[in-house]
Each structure stands twice: as C-alpha cells, then as structure tokens.
Amino acid sequence: MxxxxxxxxxxxxxxxxxxxxxxxxxxxxxxxxxxxxxxxxxxxxxxxxxxxxxxxxxxxxxxxxxxxxxxVEPRCPHFGTCAGCVLQHLEAPGQIAAKHGVLQDSLQRLGHVTPERVLEPLVDAAWGYRRKGRFSVRYVEKKGKVVVGFRESNPRFVADLTQCHTVVPEIGQRIPALADLVDSLDGRRTLPQIEFIAGDEGVALVFRHLEPLSAADVERLRAFACDTGFAVFLQPGGLDTVHALWPEQMPLSFSLGGLGLSLAFRPLDFIQVNAGLNDKMIARALELLDPQPQDRVLDLFCGLGNFTLPLAQRAGQVVGVEGDAGLVERARANAIRNGLGNVAFHAADLPKDLSGEPWMRDGFDKLLLDPPRAGAAEVLAQLPLEGIRRIVYVSCHPGSLARDAGFLVRERGYALKAAGAMDMFPQTAHVESIALFEK
Known part of the structure; x- marks a missing residue:
C-alpha cells in the first residue's frame, strides 16, 4: 500500500x-x-x-x-481550492478562445460537422455576473463553525469562502455574514444549502432546512432579512414547500435590455445566470433566426419565455413548450404582463412521445431550442422538420450539440451554417454556444 x-x-x-x-x-x-x-x-x-x-x-x-x-494572477484567494472557477489564471481572451476550441473540437470529433461560418464569440462582464446559484452549507466539527460556499475540487468538502468575485456583489461580499447567520441558529446542522437569485428589484435567498426551525431561528432569519433588505424564503421540503418569511410579498423580475420586456419569476425558477450575456444572446438568436411577421415559430425548452417573448415581438405566431408546468404558468403570465397576444405556451415532457400533443399538428416555419445538458436528440427525432427552414440551437453542452448537429446534417438534410461560443460563465470551464442550421 x-x-x-x-x-x-x-x-x-x-x-x-x-x-x-x-x-x-x-x-x-x-x-x-x-x-x-x-x-x-x-x-x-x-x-x-x-x-x-x-x-x-x-x-x-x-x-x-x-x-x-x-x-494572470487569480483574483480570488480561494482559487485552487474552490471548484467554482478553474480558469481564473487564464486571461479573458484566452478563456473564450479555449471555449471556442472546445466547441469546434466537439463539432468535428463528435458530430463530424464543421460550420460554414464561425461566429464572433459573445462576452460580457467577467466578474460579478452570477445572479443565480446555490451555496452548500455545512457545520464542520473540526473547525467548530459553519462554512458556506461552493464545493471544493474534492466534492466531499465545502469551500470556506470569505467572498466570491463571480457572484453579484450584493451576495458575493456577504458570504461570511451568511455563515455567521447560520452558525447562530439552533438548527445550524440541518441547513444543507442556500439558494440565491437576484432580480432587478433585489435579492432573494431560499434556506433549505431538513428539520423544523425553532421560533428563535425564525426570528433570527427574519431580522437578517430586515437588516439586509434581502427577501428570505424557507424550504422545509420539496419545491412546493417554498414560502416567504420576510417580506410577505417581493416582486422578482428582470428586464431584457433594449426590448421593453420584463419577466417575473419565483425564487427557484431557472433564469440565465449572466444578465448582460443573456441580452446579447437573445439579440444574436433573433439575428440568426430572423423571425418575420408571416412566420410561425416554435420555441422548445422555453422556460419563463426568455426567447419566446422577444420572438413574439417579431413573428406572426410563437409557440413555447416547456416540461415544468410551473414555468409554463409563469410564462403565460409573462406574456400577459408584456401585452403579447400572439404567443401560446404548453407543458410537455419533451424527451417523451409527443405524437398526441396538439401543438405538433399545424407545423412551423422556424425553430429555436435551448435544451438542458442532455441535448435534444429525442425531440428532434419526433418533430415534423420538413417545413422548418431555419433552426437556432442554444447549447449549454458542446458534446450534446455536436451529436444533435450530426443528426440534423446527415439525417434531416440541414446545413450547419454558423456556430460560435458564448461566455455565460467567465472564469469557469463551462461552454455555452449557439448554432444556426438551414435546409
């Protein structure tokens, strides 16, 4: 041994x-x-x-x-220990060049396709951009205190963060205060995580707790919310148990730059983490898809309507489909909120059999899809693609994009007209990308 x-x-x-x-x-x-x-x-x-x-x-x-x-010299004192960021030692142009290389390598090696045109990479703020995430929380007996942070390189451990430069500063500079807060609670050993999300109006925190909180703990959390102005929510069980502690009502929303649109959301909803990059990504998707007043457009994995509502400002009719029924409900509310009557939202488990779905029957001219890491192989295999002239594929995993690109090119008669990387997560190795396919 x-x-x-x-x-x-x-x-x-x-x-x-x-x-x-x-x-x-x-x-x-x-x-x-x-x-x-x-x-x-x-x-x-x-x-x-x-x-x-x-x-x-x-x-x-x-x-x-x-x-x-x-x-370059890493900005964060926790670099090398915290697994949240692994590229802080590489200058920003080198980071996006590396991510572009990952995209091109994946397309060629896994999908056996090459884009006719390479898109200029999309970048935005390199620091203080992350408006949504989850901190792990752990009471460490050896240290005699609570630590709050992201996982270490060894995922069994939680990094004891004093700050985080990639998280929006309102949260990233208050991590020690969060640790002190949890350490003051009677139930500090039973709080495994804190979710954070920032909208235009403020910040919301969701404290997950495995056992009921004492009355004293509830008051300590309420006092923290009052002192900081953060909205504090409690989550004693599943997603449906999330409820506001203080204030009772806090509007959460974000605007889409230059479009006059505002999307409301709940604390655990999925939103794109990088607001500036999201605005640029939407602009590029609209440019590539080029929706026209006569077009009927399908938006798959549509979430709250991040792409659907901008598309509805230009296209004749837009249909958004999402697997999470709660997100669909809020997407419908967002359409009403923004005065858009030419958009319809449907809930469907997209990897499953879609043959009975009513939205599949009338056909579409153009398609936008933004699938999870697993990609969109199952849904692409079922869609009636014959009438769809143009597809924009937004990807959070270059490997699944490459696989799906190979299918579209070799099996369904599309050409990969353009592709490019987007730096949604600066300082990390995460690669976001966008691709255009045409018949």
Whole structure:
C-alpha cells in the first residue's frame, strides 16, 4: 500500500501542450497523458501526481517553472481550492478562445460537422455576473463553525469562502455574514444549502432546512432579512414547500435590455445566470433566426419565455413548450404582463412521445431550442422538420450539440451554417454556444 501511495504522490516536471474540456492542462509523461489542474498550454510546471488511471494520470500544479504569456494572477484567494472557477489564471481572451476550441473540437470529433461560418464569440462582464446559484452549507466539527460556499475540487468538502468575485456583489461580499447567520441558529446542522437569485428589484435567498426551525431561528432569519433588505424564503421540503418569511410579498423580475420586456419569476425558477450575456444572446438568436411577421415559430425548452417573448415581438405566431408546468404558468403570465397576444405556451415532457400533443399538428416555419445538458436528440427525432427552414440551437453542452448537429446534417438534410461560443460563465470551464442550421 505504501509503495502504491508513493507512486501516486510523486513529483515531476512536465511540459503542457494542451487543455482538457474541464480546464486542466495536458502533457505527456512516458507516453501517457497527464491532466494537471492549474496549468496552461505552453507552460512547464512542477506537478504532484494525484491520481492514476489506465489511460491517463492526474496531477496538480505545485510550481510554474515557465509561465504562459496568457497567465494572470487569480483574483480570488480561494482559487485552487474552490471548484467554482478553474480558469481564473487564464486571461479573458484566452478563456473564450479555449471555449471556442472546445466547441469546434466537439463539432468535428463528435458530430463530424464543421460550420460554414464561425461566429464572433459573445462576452460580457467577467466578474460579478452570477445572479443565480446555490451555496452548500455545512457545520464542520473540526473547525467548530459553519462554512458556506461552493464545493471544493474534492466534492466531499465545502469551500470556506470569505467572498466570491463571480457572484453579484450584493451576495458575493456577504458570504461570511451568511455563515455567521447560520452558525447562530439552533438548527445550524440541518441547513444543507442556500439558494440565491437576484432580480432587478433585489435579492432573494431560499434556506433549505431538513428539520423544523425553532421560533428563535425564525426570528433570527427574519431580522437578517430586515437588516439586509434581502427577501428570505424557507424550504422545509420539496419545491412546493417554498414560502416567504420576510417580506410577505417581493416582486422578482428582470428586464431584457433594449426590448421593453420584463419577466417575473419565483425564487427557484431557472433564469440565465449572466444578465448582460443573456441580452446579447437573445439579440444574436433573433439575428440568426430572423423571425418575420408571416412566420410561425416554435420555441422548445422555453422556460419563463426568455426567447419566446422577444420572438413574439417579431413573428406572426410563437409557440413555447416547456416540461415544468410551473414555468409554463409563469410564462403565460409573462406574456400577459408584456401585452403579447400572439404567443401560446404548453407543458410537455419533451424527451417523451409527443405524437398526441396538439401543438405538433399545424407545423412551423422556424425553430429555436435551448435544451438542458442532455441535448435534444429525442425531440428532434419526433418533430415534423420538413417545413422548418431555419433552426437556432442554444447549447449549454458542446458534446450534446455536436451529436444533435450530426443528426440534423446527415439525417434531416440541414446545413450547419454558423456556430460560435458564448461566455455565460467567465472564469469557469463551462461552454455555452449557439448554432444556426438551414435546409
């Protein structure tokens, strides 16, 4: 056992010549690939090996012996421990270039397709952009206190954050205050997470608790809400148990820049995390899809209507479909809120059999879809695509986009006209992208 452990933790120098899709540097040692956290292409680093696999090894950077000209000093003191951001040591242009490379590699290697045109990457603020997320909470016996943060590189542990520069400052600078708050509660061992979400009017926090809170704890949470101006919600069980503690009513909404639209939401609803990038993404989607007054447009995985309502401002008729019935209800309310009468929303489990869905019958001219990480293979296989001249595909996972692109090109007669990366999550290795298909 001791001999095996010494092999794993050996230290060596390594030249880095590539980057993995999750943001680690790649080098080769004795012909075997080594994935190294904290290393960049073009660097020589001193590595401590942390894992062994049959086809590759893993390690972490102990010292940079020869630095890349793209290396910068990470802003966050928790870089290397917290797993929330893994690219802070790479300058912003290098980050989006790396993500563009991941997209192109996925399209070619997995989908066997190449876009006719490469879109200029979309970028926005690199810091203080994250308006939605979830902090893990844990009472750590050895430290004798509560820690609040994102997971560490080893997901069994919660990073003890003093701040977060990627989260909107109203929240990112108050993480120690959240930890102190939970530490003051009688039920501090039974609060596993805090969800946060920021709208134009303010911030909402949802405290998940596994056991009923004492009256004293409820008053401490209420006092925190009053002192900070945050809206505090409690969640003792499933999604349907979320309820306001203070204030009883707080409107939550965000506007879509330049469109005159406002979308209302609830604290646990899905919204795009980066408001500035979301505005640019919608503008690009409208440019690529080019909805016209005579067009009937289908928006799949439509959520609250983030794309649906902007499309309805230009198209003759828009149909939005979403699996979450609660989101569909709020999307309908958002259409009324914005005075749009040419849009209809439907709830449907999109990966399942759609043959009986009434919205499938009349056909469409254009399609926009924004699926989850798994992609849209099941729904694309069922759609009557014959009349759909143009498809815009917004993707949060380049691998599933590449697979679906291959299907559309080889099986359904589309051409991949354009594709490009979007930096929805700066400082992380997450790759968001957008693609245009035409018959």
């Amino acid at each position: 001791a001999r095996s452990r010494s092999k794993i933790h050996q230290v060596f120098e390594l030249a880095i010549d590539g980057m993995t899709h999750d943001g680690r540097g790649v080098g080769r040692r004795e012909g075997k690939a080594v994935f190294v956290s904290g290393a960049l292409p073009g660097e020589t680093v001193r590595v401590e090996q942390t894992g062994r696999n049959r086809s590759f090894d893993e390690g972490r950077t102990l010292e940079v012996l020869q630095a890349s000209p793209q290396r």
